[in-house]
Amino acid sequence: MKRSTLLSALTLALVLASCAQTPAPSSSADSTEADTGGHAGHSHGNAFGHVTAVAPGPDLSKMPTNARLGEATVLRGTRLSAQALPANAQTSKVALKVLVLSSGAGDYGLDTAVSMLKESGVPYDVLDASKTTLTMSTLIDSSGIGRYQGIILTSNALYLPDYTSALDTAEWSDLFAYEKAYSVRQLALYGYPGVSPEDYGLRAVNSAATSTTSMQLVPGAQNVFSDLTGTPLPVQYAWTYPSTVEAVAGVVTTPLMVDPNGLVLAATSTVDGRERLLVTTAQNPSLMHTQLMSYGLLQWLTKGVHLGEHRRFFQADIDDYFLSSDHLDPDTMTLRNTPFRLSAADMLSLRDQQTQVQQQFPVASGFRYAMAFNGGGANINAPLACTDPGSSSPDGLTSVTKCIKDSFDWVNHTRDHLRMDVMNLSTAYAQIIQNVNIGNKLGLTLSRKSLVTGEHSGLGNMDPTDDGTHNDDDVNLPKQDLGLERSNPNVLTAAVNSRVSYLASDHSVASHWDASCPTCGVQHPMNSKIFLVPRWPNNVHYHVTNPQEAMASYNSIYAPGGTRPYWDHALNYSEFLDKESDLGLTHILDGGAFPHYMHETNLREYAPGMSLATDWVKATLSKYSLFSTLPVNTYRWDDLGNYLQRRTLEEKAKAKSTLSAVWERKTNLVTLTSTAGSVPVTLTGSILGTPYGAYQIQNRNVSGTARVFVAPK
Template structure:
């Protein structure tokens, strides 16, 4: 439908948008006194990158009797000012500027409407556009290449959409909101596209059969009619999204259970009969009003959501994959897979234990017992059996051989061996040699920030030797240093004389350039290719490619694999310890007070598992790391670590049917290594991909040297969910047969 004329807003006024603040785009945001406990909290508290977690530094000196760490806890949530709780669009006052033409620009004479590049265009209303990060995030999570056009500064023309050879530049269009709304002057809301630009966009979508996704909208007749009308007075920010029968078809990965919507302004709508418009509800609120729908008109396919999106919110995370697959018709560069990777650090050594009564550490440290270790094995097996989405789950055990006794006999029933058992944990570990993925955590867990080369080498090599003596199934290309040390996050005054003692706190992020070159050399010389880093430290992950590993600048043969912390501290073994420690940080009066009350254990698990499930939905392969203290069997068949994994997977399985893969660390590193090469090649325009929909083939043309890529939709590829994908490497032009879903 052609946009409705309205008051003219000159392009020069549009260019003022970068100077406007977010408060001019949104209505004033009220800050609730508390946040719902099932609100997703896996977002970016710094607003610098959509998936960042800067962990709160609550480090302290601790007793040397136990194994001590700096505390790394996942932040409980994003700042409330960044949540779209009151993200109103002012639909009643929106105008669309009058364009210079009465209709769309004429299509060029050489149009090849059967061909489109495998790339998506995001149309944005400027740098303060609150939907832009959501659009970027969901595309990045599937590896889909995209361009962003700021409609307030750059005109949208046929040249923006159609290449010189007549091929469409984009296979899909995302509108960050349905009208590209911005506040061009006080109390004056305008569309960032004028009437002729809207007409040009619609003509392109019609001619090239390109779908349009509006991530948020308050449906009216301007700039086009979706066959929906707002139901006045029914707006809400907290409720449920119920999946219709049509929604299950569009979102092929969903179970059909209601989705939680929290802190996201939502316009409830109802159908309106409009000539030439066919609208199909996908999601409804609890009263049956529509909050998402597909709508077809004049040969165009559109999908609109009427709730605000944010990459930190659970409903956005759940819907993102299905939205991308709908937009691209299941054919796109890149792939989306999900992983359940859980690491347990410090196996074999003593750990400090938090004392809820004093807020300090107990005098006696904790070390896993044989029954604790066997319980971890049994619990991971139970998780694998309990959920259809889980595929061969096992813990990755980061072990410190200092505490092991390789000569202790291998048995899972140490009580039968009497005095032959020199160390029961070593015996059952040998018995369970193939039940976990065993990963080198260095022999002694010393900090390696300024360690010399011989000591660094010995720390790594001797631990591999101990693992071999124990008969463990080792990931031999992988390494986790104590406290992720040696990577530039450190006490800047450390002189290396006290690698196992106290340090000046808090540590500082000095960047990878301050990594210990002796560690890097020792790791590479020892056959290590994949080195764990901390996802909560800014320099230790790639904000420009959140799903990419980081080749170390001192030696690109060493790839950093980021890991997430969670809120179960390294020094807690029971629900009481975990809860009290958490409340000491985030409850009223805590060091980083965030909530309006102190949590019980169920609330802590609910909040932190929601953050954890967000990491599953984002499609990155990053592990979450915990510690051997968290595996204490505080009750029969119960440990903090397994409680957390169960809570995360139960929440995930409630909404999604996509399998969760668990890879051994060496395989994980290889996967991330290839994925990183693919994403970097894509960013460097190392090849083009053109979809010929007449023959349903995609032509890949490399620009130079052979490049790796993955194509989703490839006929006969590896099935994941409802779609097929396959990794390929080519050195010449190739046509690949695909199919839509």
Template sequence: MKNLGFKTVAQALLTLGGLALVGCNAPSPEAGLGTPAPDTAASADLQHAHPAVMRGQPELPAGQVLQPLPNLQGPKTRLPLRSLAVAPNPSVVALKVLILSAGSGDFGVAAAKNMLDVAGVPYDVLDAAPAGITPSTLVADDGSGKYQGIILTSGSLSYESAPGVYQSALDWAGWNLLWQYEKDYSARQLSLYTYPSTWPEDYGLRDAGAASANADVKLAAAGQSVFSDFKPGGTLPVRYAYNYPATLASVPGVTTTPLLTDASGRVLAATSTTDGRERLALTFAQNPYLLHSSLVGYGLVNWLTKGVYLGESRRFNQVDVDDYFFPGDVFDVATGTIQRDSFRISASDALAVADQQRALRKAYPVAADFKFAMMYNGGGNDPGSGADLNAPYSCVATVVSSDPLSSVSRCLSTTFDWVSHTKEHFYMDFLNYADSFAQLKPNLDIGAAMGLKVSRKSLLSGNMSGLGYYNPAGDGPLTDYGLGASNVNFLKAAQNSGARYLASNHSVSSQIDPTCASCGLAHPLNPSIFLVPRWPTNMFYNVTDPQQAAGAYNAVYGPGGSFPFWDHPLSFSEILDKESDIALAHVLSGVAFPHYMHQGNLRQYSPGHSLASDWTAALVSKYSQYSTLPLKTLRWDDLGAYVQARTSYMKSGLTGQWNRSTKTVTLRSAKGGSAFVTGIPATGLPLSSSEVYGGKTITGFTLTAGQVVTASVP
């Protein structure tokens, strides 16, 4: 059986030092049901798994109340920058960000790190509570600045030093040192969670006295200049996070510009300038699992870095459909049983999916290049299984053909991205080299004979098998033995058939990089094979219409289900809402990994509708409520190359310095490999190419270990 587990996103309500309450939104169950490989015995049991998930809206624990940020007080006399051992060189700063935190329990650290990780921006985290900061914290030995921007996890860096006693992690001299650095080195300051008062400095904001855990936030007149990706007129839902609506105050020497406001016009985010410094303050709490934190991150990173930084931030929507050309099982709602190999999509279904794809692209400009990836099995010993090479080319569902699905698939040769899913969907865990190769190269040949535009460097094995996640008996619950237990015969056959990018299972811990959310893995037993993880969905493999989808889902997660979670059986529309929440979090993370479904989900159960297109439309529709950034969809060969390049960059140790006098950036790669920079064109960078995404120039290039290059900054 295919066991398509899930990745759990932890759910928690965090009470942090009495400072604030931030809820972590967790997804609905993220599991898929599987289908048997044709060379194994089929089990009647559903394969599933169950994460910790949140029941509707979060609630405070009994007896617990929301606590405000402390309004600390202190002197306000500006002190000069402490003397440096070398003359300062304020025109040169490293392309790096400093996160200043307060104490080990500082909830803002995770939000700050996640925001920068999404874009791949290098950073240091400094807990200022033990020892504060010194000039050497901020200024390098040659007088250049160590950081292009500063993130404060909270505006006052306050923490509970003793029960009921709050203080700032920086003393007054430390604050002055920080501000003097920001002024001299033109480093912007971002405060992720700010109480609108006058301490430790005045942002020109005052508490409006309407603090709450939820707010509906809109762009102010100047907000689009920072949050350029926000949909004009849209609403940012701040949920499960304490927020302090503010009013503007007239402060000598301070110019404050609202960016985000609530329905009453009260300010929840603003930029301000004072004494040559640029600051941005948010008055609502952040957490990496919250929707609003994911949405504001793109604009905040671009503002903080002035649009020039190491790394890149793009968003993707990749959807794979497995088992094309093969029949699949169907869940019987009335009996709760599975009818084996009882449904294969028709020619009409295939043509309808193409129409649904075109309609989706037209309806949602952010998905203008969306394209399903069809993971096809070209062989089969039974009638109606695999591709029929004798079927004539046709674009008409009523074609007279030995296999109408094969006929119209020829017509759809460039409509989808076609990827080999092995010839007959065998498990690859124990096959010898010859049998492994016989499942791989012949399937590519079938695709070529059918005239399909195939991503020939990419491969999906049957059940994502051959990678050390298997049952020694061949069927039943699977165990993760690690990539070291992969089938080397299969890996060699994959390499010799031309595969370089192999789909892996994001739900299996050994098949993901725990240190890098956007990275794939070079296989340790065969580094020429690069693993690209995929996310499952709750459009189970054995459902073809909304009734079956809801029945199978509730049989697992509804009351009385095998893993009961919800307090009532969910309707299909409710399931789509939960599913699109999960997928939206993945999309906003900037990770390019695909979601996957199965061929039964392509059935046109009513005009213009299939489960696959319904799921995709629900995601894209929800995304479009908030953002105008395009969702990229890459062919699998390009996807594999991109994930591999992103992984190489994240591991490369790339560093950079920005000389604002000469308008140049000097880049050095410690380990060599691929790299990305934003805000710098390809001119002067080796083996480079540029793309304009969201109005920002993103350049990818390659460096050797220790290589140093200089490029111009417009």
């Protein structure tokens, strides 16, 4: 038994405020009932909603900035040297899996290590070194194959609260011997640049420790951080030990990142045939420098060969297309008597804005909006027009849509945007299939297998007392997350009967996404033919059309005196875009294939060539492009659902250990094994496949075994 440990005093945590729903402003106008019995071409319909208040930033009151380290004490083990390798050791073979060594309760680096691995789909084990003894059998299986292709230390010494190491001298010796014999790299996510338990050839500079700095790549460091542009990475809220290189016999140290004074913050080093990488800045999965470094750190650790992939996505869904929507009056903070509806000119401008985004940001050349449309607000008899038809068309929006339809992805949002939490089967089916028919008559290129219900209704986030009599009313019923088991079975059946496979869910609702797998979707527990694709909300609210309205709504929540005050002053629009693009950047970097959703109001051309939606898109992509060259993907909804479903099946197979791989490094041949039938497999580093960044990625199905050649970096 290992000695027990108290909660570590070195905890580094970043706690984001939970998402919550805030009621929309009260309206001075009477509620308007949506057209529930009309036909396409007879009514524009109305969409009503509620403001989803998204946490605007980190909870700074809970963020320590003094996760301090020091020279560690390593207790002497019972052995003087490493255990001998087993007689059958196959040192050229390692499983495609990573071992995370943790110091136990309160380990400030464990969340970072796990998050990094999950984002890329890399299988891993965690060993709590405060409780479990590390031995050669931990590292080498009975056949002599190495169990791990890489080792992550949550801190370089695996610090316990008293600054002793959770591993003793014998355990460190075993670890180092394994790394040398099996050519396994070691990554220390955060460490003190000293001599214990081993010397990296770095020394801390007295009085230089800080919690705010920046990290600049040194020449040649892009061999490790191949995706970074070279722009310094901002470091905030993270204790940092700037260092100098120290000449140490047998150690070759190569700096990777330095601070503004040229002091080292990250470096690789070699000793006795072992390769190590040490970062002297504390990490957390919600901090920008961690998110930006993670891809390069993991690719270095695995030599660019691993199960899974890290791919980045950016998609903006626009809900309620064709309908009229609530419209905020920023002076009275009530809803206007006249709802807002997009014009032909708005959409012609949006098409051009989208083209400008594609041209301005090479990393997002494939970006395009997805329009979640409600055909009950269209007029199928409106003539096609490629300029604003004015009064010559009964509905200019429909006329222009027929012209620009190929510029966007189109997703079924039901015909009339009715609330579907309590709805009979025939009505639910009619709402879905009639909208498909309208889309076909308009010539829209539909993501036919995908569906977004109004307010994500029908999925158990609802008023538990709802009796179904207000499905078509502008009533913001109080919602509770009752779980997916309270989904409306009629909606699920109607969706399946309409050939729908992928159903949008709300990432701000706990039951609508899988916390155990942050890049997975959710197979619906009540109907295996329905797969949920979580979508991110944001703080561009559903009833605002220009910056004045946007800031009035936002500041009514987060400014001093608001319903959930957070900032110390009312933000202006530029500050707002800066904060919101931070959140968008976070979602891109975490590798989840989840769209963001906005609303038709946010597409209004409030100034020539400008809309709230495109302002947010540009601000987010500007920030991303400043740091990274990795392309961001925008998929059609049907393709997105298929990608996410395959990824989820693969991740669940890895979690159950029914999918594994072994790398024979003499021949660079990877053997993939599935023990539970055919399963999707993604392999980064294959010699064949689709290029992404600096690596080739192969996607295939495996049943039993398959062999793939790889090209390590």
